[in-house]
Amino acid sequence: MSDSSKQDLSALRERIDDIDGEILRLISERAECAREVAETKTASDPKAVFYRPEREAQVLRRVMELNKGPLDSEEMARLFREIMSACLALEQPIKVAYLGPEGTFTQQAALKHFGESALTQPMAAIDEVFREVEAGAVNYGVVPVENSTEGVINHTLDSFMDSSLHICGEVVLRIHHHLLVADNTLKDKVSRIYSHPQSFAQCRKWLDAHFPHAERVPVSSNAEAARLVKSEWHSAAIAGDMAAKLYGLSHIAEKIEDRPDNSTRFLIIGNQEVPMSGTDKTSLVVAMRNQPGALHDLLEPFHRHQIDLTRLETRPSRTGVWNYVFFIDFAGHIDEPRVSAVLEEVRLRASEVKVLGSYPQGVL
Numbered sequence: 001m002s003d004s005s006k007q008d009l010s011a012l013r014e015r016i017d018d019i020d021g022e023i024l025r026l027i028s029e030r031a032e033c034a035r036e037v038a039e040t041k042t043a044s045d046p047k048a049v050f051y052r053p054e055r056e057a058q059v060l061r062r063v064m065e066l067n068k069g070p071l072d073s074e075e076m077a078r079l080f081r082e083i084m085s086a087c088l089a090l091e092q093p094i095k096v097a098y099l100g101p102e103g104t105f106t107q108q109a110a111l112k113h114f115g116e117s118a119l120t121q122p123m124a125a126i127d128e129v130f131r132e133v134e135a136g137a138v139n140y141g142v143v144p145v146e147n148s149t150e151g152v153i154n155h156t157l158d159s160f161m162d163s164s165l166h167i168c169g170e171v172v173l174r175i176h177h178h179l180l181v182a183d184n185t186l187k188d189k190v191s192r193i194y195s196h197p198q199s200f201a202q203c204r205k206w207l208d209a210h211f212p213h214a215e216r217v218p219v220s221s222n223a224e225a226a227r228l229v230k231s232e233w234h235s236a237a238i239a240g241d242m243a244a245k246l247y248g249l250s251h252i253a254e255k256i257e258d259r260p261d262n263s264t265r266f267l268i269i270g271n272q273e274v275p276m277s278g279t280d281k282t283s284l285v286v287a288m289r290n291q292p293g294a295l296h297d298l299l300e301p302f303h304r305h306q307i308d309l310t311r312l313e314t315r316p317s318r319t320g321v322w323n324y325v326f327f328i329d330f331a332g333h334i335d336e337p338r339v340s341a342v343l344e345e346v347r348l349r350a351s352e353v354k355v356l357g358s359y360p361q362g363v364l
Contacts, residue, residue: 027083030083030087031086031087031090034087034088034090034091035090035091037050037091038050038090038091038092041091049272050088050091050092051088051092051094051139051140053168053169053268053274053277053359053360054274054275054276054277054280054360055277056084056360057169057277057278057279057360057361057363058277058278059080059084060077060080060081060363060364061278061279061363063076063077063080064076064077064363074364077363077364078364081112081115081364082115082116082117084115085114085115085116085117085118086115086117088115088117089117089118093117093118093119094114094117094118094119094139094140095118095119095121095137095138095139095140096110096114096118096119096120096121096138096139096140096141096142097120097121097122097123097128097129097132097133097137097138097140097141097142098110098120098121098122098123098129098141098142098143099122099123099125099126099129099142099143099144099221100122100123100124100221100223101122101124101221101223101224101227102122102223102246103222103223103226103239103240103242103243103246103247104122104221104222104223104242104243105144105173105175105222105240105242105264106142106143106144106266107120107122107142107242108173108240108242109142109144109171109173109264109266110142110266112171112173112364113142113169113171113266113268113364114140121138123141125155126143126144126153126155126156126159127155127159129141129142129143129269130143130159130163130165130269133165133269133270133271134163134164134165134271136271139270140168140268140269140270141165141268141269141270142171142266142267142268142269143156143159143266143267143269144156144264144265144266145157145265145266145267146264146265146311147175147198147202147262147263147264147265148259148261148262148263148264149201149202149257149258149259149262150198150201150202152313154315156267157285157313157315157327158315160285160327160356161285161315161318161325163269165269165270165271166269166270166271166272166273166274166356166357166359167267167268167269167283167356167357167359168268168269168270168272168274168357168359169267169268169274169359169360169362170265170266170267170268170281170359170360170361170362171265171266171268171362171364172263172264172265172266172362173263173264173265173266174261174262174263175202175240175257175262175263175264176240176241176254176255176257176262177195177199177202177203177222177238177239177240177255177256177257177262178238178239178240178241178244178251178252178253178254178255178256179193179236179237179238179251179252179253179256180226180229180236180237180238180239180243180244180249180250180251180252181229181235181236181237181249181250181252182229182230182231182232182233182248182249182250183248183250184233185229185232185233185234185235185236187252189233189234190211190214190234190235190236190252191213191214191215191234191235192214192215192217192232192234192235192236193207193211193214193215193216193217193235193236193237193238194217194218194219194224194225194228194229194235194236194237194238195216195217195218195219195222195225195237195238195239196218196219196220196221196222196225196238197218199222199238199239200216200218200238202257202258202259202262203238203256203257203258204258205258206253206256206257206258207256210253210256214236222237222238222239222240222243223239223242223243223246225237225238225239225243226239226243226244226246226247226249227247229247229249230247230248230249236252237249238256265362268359273357273358274357274358274359274360275335276333276335276336276358277333277360279360279361280331280332280333280358280359280360280361281310281329281330281331281332281358281359281360281361282329282330282332282333282334282339282355282357282358282359283327283328283329283355283356283357283359284326284327284328284330284343284346284353284354284355284356285325285326285327285328285353285354285356286298286325286326286328286346286350286352286353286354287317287323287325287326287350287351287352287353288324288325288326288349288350288351289350289351290323295326297349298326298346298349298350299312301341301342301345301346301349302330302342305338305341305342307330307331307332307338307339307342308330308331308332309328309329309330310329310330310331311327311328311329312326312327312328312329313326313327314326314327315327331361332358333358334355334358335358343355
């Protein structure tokens with residue numbers, strides 16, 4: 001390297017050091033503001049809510065709009081997500097229950113939404129996540145609701161039918177499955193593969209092509225699959241990066257899902273209603289009277305008011321044989337006049353309408 005190049009490099013490093021110092025100063029200043037916000041809220045209301053889903057969504061969207069590069073806008077938003085998470089922990093650490101055990105995609109979704117400073121607690125079943133939030137043992141819960149390959153998670157939908165909780169947010173996670181082994185297992189010796197049944201379904205074609213004779217053993221979660229493989233020979237697990245890191249497993253093959261766009265949508269559940277953020281969704285559960293044209297009567301007001309339906313699912317009703325309820329997601333917030341008008345019409349036509357929540361559309 002020439003003397004001129006060395007001088008240029010030294011100058012660039014000094015500039016980076018100066019920028020780092022400025023970043024540090026500004027982050028500390030932001031954290032101090034967060035602490036003052038907490039003190040102000042607590043002084044006026046000892047039971048004040050510190051986490052505001054609509055406010056955080058607005059901040060992240062603004063960051064993405066203002067970003068000029070060279071970092072990708074989503075990457076920049078993820079950096080701000082962690083800064084906000086650390087600052088919020090100064091006010092009040094968020095406790096989040098998720099469908100466990102540790103190392104699952106649901107935990108990954110929880111950390112993606114709330115940041116690494118959140119305190120996550122694994123639960124053995126979806127209904128346990130609901131119970132923890134309802135009891136006030138945690139602030140929020142994270143549960144899977146649908147996968148782009150395998151469809152809706154019925155247990156989550158059914159849990160909403162008996163719950164008073166609100167949907168406070170959503171997060172979509174790209175699901176990448178890897179074939180993992182412990183250090184003492186060779187690829188050509190794998191005779192058994194552990195995974196969650198949905199993961200087997202999402203990787204069926206790849207497994208048929210590469211391990212057609214291996215025994216496929218379904219377990220309660222991919223993290224449990226990784227745990228079992230850690231202590232066994234001649235076995236492998238289908239799991240994600242978090243489980244691989246947690247149990248110290250090696251990759252035989254990466255991204256073995258049959259569809260490259262494989263994603264799972266998770267819902268954030270809590271006890272409070274969420275104000276408008278500017279770009280929102282609303283979720284309903286509707287029971288219709290068992291009569292001809294019932295589905296048309298339900299959907300017609302949405303069409304007339306030009307409200308975009310993003311999901312429609314049908315589940316058996318618990319009130320009678322061959323009766324059904326409809327789970328509906330649509331763009332908009334219940335505080336918008338046109339949404340309020342549609343809901344009023346739907347209530348006149350339905351036997352029961354339950355608003356599960358209006359919440360910010362997923363940003364990350």
